[in-house]
Amino acid sequence: MSGALHSAESLRARITDAEWQARVKLAQCYQLAARLRWTDHIYTHFSLRVPGDKPHFLINAYGQTFDEIAPETLVKVDLDGEIIDDPVGSGINPAGYVIHSAIHRARPHTHAVLHTHTAAGIGVAAQKNGLLMISxxxxxxxxxxxxxxxxxxxxxxxxxxxxxxxxxxxxxxILRNHGLLTCGENLEEAFYNLYYLERACVAQLAAQSGGAELSIVPDSVAEKAARVFDNGIKNKKYLLHWDAYIRQLARNAL
Known part of the structure; x- marks a missing residue:
């Protein structure tokens, strides 16, 4: 514990407060994913842009499980794959760099990118018709x-x-035959999107497992519902969703 504390204090002394807060938030996201069982052991990755002028982003150290990730263990990397800060010393998943750097480079307004290999996500990703409008x-x-x-x-x-x-x-x-990916202008929005996409995939597999004919919602109704969600995003309702999860995390109630 003392070694970890020393490492955190050493890192905080040489980075901005804004970067430290970004590290805390991203580590919380990994901890939530671990408790929600959105993990594939060490093989998936979440990233968050580092606040400031330089195009750097934070991502998990390769080899750490999500429940091990802390603010001081996250790796800072630039868009060309150069490691800026690697406290653990194990580098990053090369596939994580390929996927996340592509989106961060192309979309400067996209600060967070989350990618998973959950059973439900892969299950729907393997289906030719993809996500069905049944929930x-x-x-x-x-x-x-x-x-x-x-x-x-x-x-x-x-x-x-x-x-x-x-x-x-x-x-x-949806990365076909692979998994899910969501993003957002901030981590809270990306997490909210992943929550809904993951739940939609779980519901689809559950409905299909019953063997009954599925009820597909008409396009007009699906669009009406989607617009309500759009308004929620516009009004930043995802912050309520995130804050409630952080309170649960603090209570160890997940």
Whole structure:
């Protein structure tokens, strides 16, 4: 414990308060994901842009499980993949760099990018018709969800442009045969989007497992519901969602 404390104090002494607060928030997001079972052991990644003039972002150290991640263990990297700060010394997942740097570079207003390999997310990502409009949660993404075809492990830099092109100006992406990705102007928005997309995928698999004919909501109704969610995003209702989860995290009530 004393070593970890010393490491945190040493880091805080050489970074801005704004960066430290970003580290705290991103570490909280990883802790929430661990408790919500949105993890694939050490193999997925969340990133958050570092406040300031330089195009740096924070991401998890390769080899740490989400429940181990703390503000002082996050790695700071630039858009070209150069490690700026690596307290753990294990580097980052190369696929994480390829995916996250592509979006951070193309969309400066996008400060947070979250990527998961949950069973439900992969299950829907493997379905030809993708996310179905069968739940209120899925309607959050009516005509607001992009798809990217699987090209193999995301290690090739030339895939970056195709990811960015497929995502466009949307904040949710299904990586076919792979998993889910959401983003936002801040971490709270990206987390809110991931929560709804994950829940929609869980609901879809549950509905399909019953074997009954599914009730697909008409386009007009799905659009009506989606606009309500859009207004919630505009009015930053996702902050209520995030704050409630942080209170649960503090109480260890998840």
């Amino acid at each position: 209120q949660h899925s309607m959050r993404f009516y005509r607001r969800l992009a798809y990217h075809d699987y090209e193999g492990i995301a290690l090739d830099l030339d895939e970056q442009q195709r990811i960015v092109t497929d995502l466009g100006d949307l904040n949710a992406l």
